[in-house]
Amino acid sequence: MTPNTSQPLERMRDLFPQENAGGKAARNGPRLVFDPTKCSGCALCTTACQAGGKDADSPRTPRIRIFHDSENGSHFALFCQHCLDPQCLRACPNAAISRAEDGIVRINQQLCVHCGLCIAACPEGAPFRAYDGTVVKCDLCEGDPACVAACPNEALVFTRGQKRAWISPLRWLCQSLSFFLLVIVLIGSVCSLNLATLDIACPFGVLQNVFSAKAIVGSTIVAALLLMLVSVLFGRAFCGWICPFGFVLDLVDSILPHKLFRLPAFLRRRINKLGVGAGGLAAAGLAGTQAFCSVCPIGTVCRSYGLNSVMAGAETALIPALAALDLSERRSWCRYLCPVGATLGLAAKIGLVRIEIGAERCKKFSCMRCADACPMGIIPKEMLVQGISPKIPMSECITCLRCVAACPHRAASIRFVWQKKRTPDGTLPKPTEPTERNGNGPKELSS
Amino acid sequence: MHPYHDLLLHYGGYGCVECGKCVALCPMAETARPFSRDKSPRGLVQQVLDAVALDEMPALRDCLQCRSCSQTCPASVDVAGLISALRTQAGYAAATCMVCGRPLMPAPALSYLHRAVGEAYEQKLVYPSLCPDCKRRAYVRNNS
Numbered sequence: 001m002t003p004n005t006s007q008p009l010e011r012m013r014d015l016f017p018q019e020n021a022g023g024k025a026a027r028n029g030p031r032l033v034f035d036p037t038k039c040s041g042c043a044l045c046t047t048a049c050q051a052g053g054k055d056a057d058s059p060r061t062p063r064i065r066i067f068h069d070s071e072n073g074s075h076f077a078l079f080c081q082h083c084l085d086p087q088c089l090r091a092c093p094n095a096a097i098s099r100a101e102d103g104i105v106r107i108n109q110q111l112c113v114h115c116g117l118c119i120a121a122c123p124e125g126a127p128f129r130a131y132d133g134t135v136v137k138c139d140l141c142e143g144d145p146a147c148v149a150a151c152p153n154e155a156l157v158f159t160r161g162q163k164r165a166w167i168s169p170l171r172w173l174c175q176s177l178s179f180f181l182l183v184i185v186l187i188g189s190v191c192s193l194n195l196a197t198l199d200i201a202c203p204f205g206v207l208q209n210v211f212s213a214k215a216i217v218g219s220t221i222v223a224a225l226l227l228m229l230v231s232v233l234f235g236r237a238f239c240g241w242i243c244p245f246g247f248v249l250d251l252v253d254s255i256l257p258h259k260l261f262r263l264p265a266f267l268r269r270r271i272n273k274l275g276v277g278a279g280g281l282a283a284a285g286l287a288g289t290q291a292f293c294s295v296c297p298i299g300t301v302c303r304s305y306g307l308n309s310v311m312a313g314a315e316t317a318l319i320p321a322l323a324a325l326d327l328s329e330r331r332s333w334c335r336y337l338c339p340v341g342a343t344l345g346l347a348a349k350i351g352l353v354r355i356e357i358g359a360e361r362c363k364k365f366s367c368m369r370c371a372d373a374c375p376m377g378i379i380p381k382e383m384l385v386q387g388i389s390p391k392i393p394m395s396e397c398i399t400c401l402r403c404v405a406a407c408p409h410r411a412a413s414i415r416f417v418w419q420k421k422r423t424p425d426g427t428l429p430k431p432t433e434p435t436e437r438n439g440n441g442p443k444e445l446s447s
Numbered sequence: 448m449h450p451y452h453d454l455l456l457h458y459g460g461y462g463c464v465e466c467g468k469c470v471a472l473c474p475m476a477e478t479a480r481p482f483s484r485d486k487s488p489r490g491l492v493q494q495v496l497d498a499v500a501l502d503e504m505p506a507l508r509d510c511l512q513c514r515s516c517s518q519t520c521p522a523s524v525d526v527a528g529l530i531s532a533l534r535t536q537a538g539y540a541a542a543t544c545m546v547c548g549r550p551l552m553p554a555p556a557l558s559y560l561h562r563a564v565g566e567a568y569e570q571k572l573v574y575p576s577l578c579p580d581c582k583r584r585a586y587v588r589n590n591s
Contacts, residue, residue: 036591067587074591078583091563093477115474115513120552121564124586125579133514360590382570387586426589428573429581431545 028160029084029103030140032148033409034077036360038155041068041075045147045156049138052146061130063138064147077156079147080105080126080138081366087385088137091121106139123365123387161408167401171240175247183244183305191299199223204277204340205293208284231347235355239334239341240400245298245319246334252323253330253375260327267336268329270396277339297322297333298340330375334398345395354415355397355404358389360422362411370403370412379403388426451495451533458529462522463492469516469526478559479509488516488526495529501537506530508539509555544578546585551578 049062064079082105089097089105096111097118107118107127114135118127127137138145140158148158191202199219206224210216227238239246262268280292293299297318304316325332334341357370357379364387371379376396383390403412415421455461469488476482483505484490491506501507507530516526541550542557551557560575574582 067583069587069591072591076587076591078586085567087564090566091560093474093559113472113474113513113515115511115515116552117474117478117511117556117560119579120557120560120575123574123582125582358590362590364590382568382572385568386572386574388589429546429577429585431576 028408029082029099030143030158030160031082031103031363031366032079032138032140032145033157033159033161033361033363034079035155035157036074036076038153039066039075039077040153040155041066042152044150044152045077048146048150061128061136063128063136065128078124078126080122081124081363082138082140083366084368087121087123087365088118088127091117093117102143104140104142105137107135107137109134123385159409163408164405164410167405171400174241175250178242179244179247182242183302191293191296191302200226202298202340203227204280204343205290207343208281208290208292211281212284212288212290214285227344228347231344232351233353235348235351235353235394235397235399236341236344237399238344239338240398243298243340244301245322246331246398248301248319249323249326249331249333250375252326256327258327258330263325263328263332263336267332270336272336273338273342273345276337277342280339292339296340298338329377331398335376335396341398342395348397348399349395351394352417353399354394354417355392355399355412356389356415356422357384357392357403357407357412358426360411361409362389362407363409364388367407367409369406369408373402373406375400375402383426386428388428391425450498454529454532455495458525458532459523460492460495460529463489463496463524464522465489465493466521468519468521472515472519474511474513474515475506475509478511478556479505488530491530492524492526495533501533504533507534507537508553510553511556542576544581545573545576546581547578549578551576 043066045064046062046066049064050059052058052060064077067076067078068074069076082099082103084099086097086099086105089099093115094111094113096108096113097105098108099105112135114129114133116129116135118135118137119125119129127135130136145156145158148156191205199222201220201223203224206220209220230238283291295318300316300318304319322333322337329335358364365385368381368384371381371384376398378393378396380390401414404414406412449455451460467489470476470490473488475486479486485494485504486506486509488506491504494504510527510530512527512531514527517524517528520526541552542554543549544551552560557575561571564575565572574585577585
């Protein structure tokens with residue numbers, strides 16, 4: 001029997017209906033942003049918090065603490081992040097913790113029984129146990145934090161964050177322009193395009209050509225290299241910014257709901273892309289034509305313009321069929337099946353651009369906006385929620401920059417390979433071997 | 448002779464008036480579902496008065512030692528202290544921090560915590576099994 005922890009407990013809701021109603025909390029709540037590169041470790045913030053803000057008459061347990069890392073000489077402040085989806089709120093057995101409409105997470109001391117489960121539930125242990133046994137946590141001094149005023153180096157900033165709102169319109173403009181150009185103006189053209197002096201061809205199509213004709217034609221290889229070069233420079237930007245079928249999928253994703261059903265497990269493997277690619281190449285080699293291209297949804301979209309094409313092509317039915325996969329996960333085709341994306345992904349893997357989530361300003365578990373925004377689902381929430389900066393596999397990333405646009409604290413960013421990493425690769429703590437000292441507890445959880 | 452006579456005398460268990468104020472406060476109502484008489488602080492005191500065997504007291508495994516029952520009791524029964532002493536008698540050990548091995552919380556409470564915070568995620572989360580110090584250390588190491 002599992003407890004229903006997703007909503008506040010009924011018995012407590014009866015007592016404090018307005019506090020724990022769960023309603024709409026501020027999407028952009030106020031919070032402190034800490035910059036470890038500016039912190040000098042003076043712990044004046046702790047002292048200011050201990051003094052109890054402006055109008056306190058006696059010292060109290062500080063709600064912010066400074067940790068010193070003697071190995072690399074850095075300092076770090078631990079404090080409540082006022083999460084959008086607080087883990088402490090989920091864990092509290094008495095519903096004493098609530099996230100109010102102003103976005104501040106508070107402990108209701110009338111309901112709290114000081115059991116300490118919130119300390120155990122918080123990924124950084126931000127609620128602190130006070131000297132008298134009660135559990136206390138930051139309440140942002142009701143909007144005027146004393147620690148921020150006390151910090152001499154401006155390492156602590158009180159902010160609501162600001163999004164980069166211009167990225168999304170730019171991407172939609174680019175996508176719709178290229179859809180208009182590739183599908184309506186230059187009919188049937190992503191696959192191979194001959195402008196006056198410029199040849200552009202789909203790299204996977206050229207690969208099929210090589211297999212079906214069993215000969216290498218230099219000019220087509222050069223034409224295919226252009227898209228591969230773009231992928232080396234910008235990652236799979238073709239998928240995120242140009243691909244007409246990707247545009248269709250993005251439209252479907254923004255209109256229709258997803259997570260309606262789950263795809264079977266064998267479909268939800270990203271390696272499937274390479275399998276489809278190998279199958280396509282084998283079919284090309286056996287049939288002697290570019291067999292996959294006749295069912296490729298990208299090519300199908302390009303060929304679908306005009307009444308004739310829609311009427312004639314049974315292949316046009318592929319578009320809604322594959323778009324229907326998006327009802328389970330966004331961009332399912334691009335995630336798991338597209339061999340064109342897989343080919344470009346090989347180039348993007350050695351590419352110059354990396355997406356880095358979790359520069360020093362990332363709030364990790366408290367936010368998850370990047371993970372929610374990512375259409376490819378490559379930002380693992382399990383890592384973020386444990387306070388670890390995830391490594392983004394660039395062969396899967398379509399460089400749509402939704403994460404960069406969604407992050408209000410500018411923590412998701414583009415990094416070129418020659419730039420220094422701003423956050424080390426995180427690792428989960430490993431369990432230590434049972435010794436005489438720690439070996440007497442139960443190793444496996446019962447029930 | 449009552450088998451728990453010394454403990455009952457020391458922690459005031461004979462004074463229990465069964466008012467149930469401790470039951471209203473007890474977080475075991477959520478962490479140890481289904482809650483029952485035997486799992487409540489009042490039920491535990493009554494079980495001890497009835498001289499039940501130690502391994503038939505489920506509250507011994509589930510209690511979080513928040514001490515709110517002892518603080519609220521109008522008859523000054525120190526239920527949390529009684530449970531602590533009975534745990535020592537029963538040889539009951541808490542779940543330990545997986546890194547430093549220090550006692551963390553009762554194993555049923557830990558599995559409640561894993562359910563409560565981990566239900567939204569596909570993989571099992573590691574940090575609920577860490578003590579606050581190890582957790583803060585890991586967080587600082589991964590982010591500084």
